[in-house]
Amino acid sequence: MEESKDQINILLSDPEFVRWVKKPDRDLEIYWENWIAAHPDRLSEVKTAKEMILGIRFSHLEVGGGLKKDVLHRILAGERALMEDPSALRVEKAVSGKLKQKKFLWVHMDQWTKVAAILIFVVLFSLIAQWYAYAPAPLENETAPEIAMISKSTLFGEKLNFKLPDGTSVWLNSGSELRYPVTFDSVSRVVTLIGEGYFEIVEDSGRPFKVVSGDLTTIAIGTAFNINQFNEEKLCISLINGKVKVENNLTEENITLDPGQQLRYFPESGKSSIAKFSAEDIMAWKEGVLKFSNASFWEVVKSLERWYGVSITVSGRPGNSWLLTGDYKNQNLDLVLERMAYIEAFEYSIKQKKVYIKFQ
Structure with a gap:
């Protein structure tokens, strides 16, 4: 579990991974597809990290009519309380100069200016909240970009x-x-x-x-x-x-x-x-040399099929001592089989792309 979390943190802190998720380009798509192919056991961590990046969906705070009425009600109620209790004004006069000035300005604002100020604060608070509130979005419907x-x-x-x-x-x-x-x-x-x-x-x-x-x-x-x-x-x-x-x-x-x-x-x-x-x-194969070194019979059969593009059918059983060593450079199949048959004592025939080997 801790290893999985560490891998997710590594991916989230990788700027190339984040850029691939948010703004993919051809090079990034090719790299990360091959990275995933090379690390199939990390696929779940990749999906989780991708989900955490793509899944950030900010919640939207609606300022409804009820909130507006409540704000206006609180402002008017506060003003009435202030007018009915003159001692509140005396308390305000006792605060420091800067705070006193702010309170003085607030008290002397008209009603709708105060409402507008509070509504602006609510909207700003909503925008700030959007940077911190997120909800994961499902990845099931995502279509991974195709890499050529x-x-x-x-x-x-x-x-x-x-x-x-x-x-x-x-x-x-x-x-x-x-x-x-x-x-x-x-x-x-x-x-x-x-x-x-x-x-x-x-x-x-x-x-x-x-x-x-x-x-x-x-x-x-x-x-x-x-x-x-x-x-x-x-x-x-x-x-x-x-x-x-x-x-x-x-x-x-x-x-x-x-x-x-x-x-x-x-x-x-x-x-x-x-x-x-x-x-x-x-390097023998690269130079056109079919090379065997203590090869078993079935190793030889598979190599011949692959090298010459034929299918080989075997009847009888090769000797237990079969261990073939030899080099065959740019030689046709008939010549190779003739040399092998002389050493290992078997009969063979070639019909188009099919070879038949028979042991006595």
């Missing part, structure tokens, strides 16, 4: 290289997708990756670059790194050069990587580990 996003994706058998609005270069492996805004905002650059991608970040110390992939957010300023989440059991972030910080959006754990280090995150357990890696192995 771009989605780049690759089918199995395809790869794609393109640049982002800030000049950052991206390579997408087969069967991958990257979502990013048409323009980055003035605070940060946030993209969302599914699959595998390699990034060469254009340096901008004032706007960190963030890649959201599953439970993790990789934050960089100017660097190069590869993210692979093809394996549902393991997400790998490999730093080629520079430095990155990886945030776990679930546990809020932060890990900083140095060049040559790979973060391995296991979604099922939520645990992470850091290990060394071979840049040549990690």
Whole structure:
């Protein structure tokens, strides 16, 4: 509960958040949508803070006819009491000069001037009260501003290289997708990756670059790194050069990587580990090399399907000793399967986009 209150206070004290709520522009809308996407557990706090800002609705104090009559009645009653009790005038004469002068002026005002003065006071009091009285307004009927996003994706058998609005270069492996805004905002650059991608970040110390992939957010300023989440059991972030910080959006754990280090995150357990890696192995796909290192049979099958855009049907069972290591640079599927079949002893056939593998 205290953490939630702290987060709300942080949002309320953030001028960019307040400006987004009250006077949104395209850059702010893009930033906060991506911030919420990166912090889904903070959505309730964002709604509450937004409600507290947008929900300020000042109560209006009406000066009705009854109030006017009551004010006039009190003024006239006061004058009658003053005329009937001359001692009241003597008490007034005993006060200090400035206060005496004010009382003297008040007593000598005509009735309607006094009424007008009091009504002016009531109206001013109403206006002041409006700055302090507020009532939360419901958000259910609000329509969130739509943020223009771009989605780049690759089918199995395809790869794609393109640049982002800030000049950052991206390579997408087969069967991958990257979502990013048409323009980055003035605070940060946030993209969302599914699959595998390699990034060469254009340096901008004032706007960190963030890649959201599953439970993790990789934050960089100017660097190069590869993210692979093809394996549902393991997400790998490999730093080629520079430095990155990886945030776990679930546990809020932060890990900083140095060049040559790979973060391995296991979604099922939520645990992470850091290990060394071979840049040549990690970057092989980008250079058109299909590379295996002690890969199991089913790892090979999934890689072949993704790399060549085919579906593979298997009959029989591969040997328990299957651990494939090999490089296949810009080779067609038939040649790759021929080399594998020679080593692992299986038969295969290719019919258009379907492959049949048979073990004896």
